[in-house]
Amino acid sequence: MMEALLSIFIFLISYLFIMLEKVNRALVALTGGVLMLITGIYDWNDAFYSFIDWHTITLLFSMMLLVSITQRTGFFEYIAFKMAENVRGEPVRLFITISCLTAVSSALLDNVTSVLLFVPVLLNITRMLSLPAFPYLLGVIFSCNIGGTATLIGDPPNIMIGQAVEHFTFLSFIIHLGPVVILIFAVNLALMLFLFRSRFQSANRMDINWENLSEGYNLKKTPLLYKSMTILCLTITGFLLHPVLHVDLTTIAVSGALLLLLLSDKDLDTEEIFREVEWLTLFFFMGLFILVGGLETTGVIDEIAKGIIWLTEGDLPKTAIMILWVSGIASGLVDNIPFVAAMIPVIREFQDFGMLNLDPLWWSLALGACLGGNGTLLGASANVVVAGIAASKGEGISFMKFLKYGFSVVILSLFISTIYIIFRYLIPFSGSLTRAYF
Structure with missing residues (x-):
């Protein structure tokens, strides 16, 4: 009983400091975890082998490497420009486009991979058009979590439930969760457009000279571009074929990251790539x-x-x-x-x-x-x-x-x-x- 109360106390105090944002989130979370260890609630073996989800950590790490290398080719900047040009810089159309793409991607891949691919692109767009990033980041987060609900591989809880119930298939999740997810996504999209209407209306980007602007967002057509795009496409294809291949998503991501690192070793400084990982x-x-x-x-x-x-x-x-x-x-x-x-x-x-x-x-x-x-x-x-x-x-x-x-x-x-x-x-x-x- 005392251990339960102590664990709740440590968790709530840590949560409070994370909410207040006076101290770095990573430091607060790690400090709270160490306090659990010091007070004897569990030991290091439990922490490392039972509680830390190394699959999630490794998947994130691998995708960060893939995105970091691909980003050096100018690919994300190029996609950002083309997307912005396609909607002619109109804030509402841009919000709807990025939200729909994120939702569909999160349903077909997993939501963490989706945001790792889309957020760098999105931040480039908002910076390019001098738009407030917050509404669009919020739209990406909400869309990926809603979209990921629709399929077996979209969100970890669905994977766990699919493994626990034998008669649930990939199609079962789409049939049973797909209709309500589409409805919730549409309602959420309308709600966000209403809440941020003043920010969208005040940003008019129709007068941009797209022809002149395009000169700064060209692809760097080097061997690295073709290597990174090939490996990135193969990795995403592996995610899509996960139910058929029966290969763990983490294994696919690690394989893609290692292969790209090996192929780009002469083009890039590997140590510099590792420094760019979001370690915090x-x-x-x-x-x-x-x-x-x-x-x-x-x-x-x-x-x-x-x-x-x-x-x-x-x-x-x-x-x-x-x-x-x-x-x-x-x-x-x-x-x-x-x-x-x-x-x-x-x-x-x-x-x-x-x-x-x-x-x-x-x-x-x-x-x-x-x-x-x-x-x-x-x-x-x-x-x-x-x-x-x-x-x-x-x-x-x-x-x-x-x-x-x-x-x-x-x-x-x-x-x-x-x-x-x-x-x-x-x-x-x-x-x-x-x-x-x-």
């Missing part, structure tokens, strides 16, 4: 994983999951809605991966107590965990990555400023999801929804 972002993730691991070790997350069952008394409709909202709110405060890991065995136990149709619970968990990531700057891996890249370019996103918009987006998303779950699963199939008695 990676160490922040490590600290955050260790912090949340303390809550997992002391059973705090598991107690939250069991509390849901106790409150709903095993009634499936109530349980489905509560799982949706609790996972949505919880995923905004802590990383959604350990919460989903704790919920999976709990949901499986429901079948032993008389529930014949568990699918509404699985879809509620997927929607809540993925969409809830938009709640705070720490709610999803993609959020932290975007914030790290933006900060390195002088476009930092504050925790409270993000919360102001993110909380509203999550509440609206969960409300729409609630209606969807009720009308698609709970009303049409009410005859098969059996109460579980404890």
Whole structure:
């Protein structure tokens, strides 16, 4: 009991300092993690082998290397210019275009990879057109988390649920989550356009001389361009073929990064490439994983999951809605991966107590965990990555400023999801929804 209270105290204090932003986020998270170790909540072996998600860290590291090398060819600047030219610098059209591209990319790839590819391009566009970066960065974060909800590989919670439920296929996620994701994305897009209408209207870029401007955004047609583009395309293709190849996403990313480093060794200084990696972002993730691991070790997350069952008394409709909202709110405060890991065995136990149709619970968990990531700057891996890249370019996103918009987006998303779950699963199939008695 004392260990649980201590882990909660350390987590809340660390979270408070992260919100206040008086000290570097990575330092706060790592300090909180070390305090968990000093107080004996767990040891280094647990921290390194159980709680730090090295797959996520390595995937991020590999994609940062790929993007860093490709960026030296002028490719991202060129794409940024062409995108801006295509919409003629019109802020609203640009916002809609980048949001749609991010959402689709996050559904086909994973959301972290998507933001690593799009954010450098986006920052180049906003700088080029003297537009405020914040609305567009916010649009990318919200779009990637919403878009990633639609498929099995889009967000880690979906991958975990897909592995836990044998009859769920890649197509199952698209059929069951795709319709509500499209609706939520459209509503979110309209909401963002309304909230930032004054910033978009005040920025008129129709008078730009695109022909003269294009001279500064030409591709550097060197061997490095063809090498980096080939490897980048092969890596993305590997992500898309992940369900067929049965090769881990991290393995694909590492292979792509190492191959490009080997091929570009004579063109670039490898040590300089490694220095350009967003190390603060990676160490922040490590600290955050260790912090949340303390809550997992002391059973705090598991107690939250069991509390849901106790409150709903095993009634499936109530349980489905509560799982949706609790996972949505919880995923905004802590990383959604350990919460989903704790919920999976709990949901499986429901079948032993008389529930014949568990699918509404699985879809509620997927929607809540993925969409809830938009709640705070720490709610999803993609959020932290975007914030790290933006900060390195002088476009930092504050925790409270993000919360102001993110909380509203999550509440609206969960409300729409609630209606969807009720009308698609709970009303049409009410005859098969059996109460579980404890």
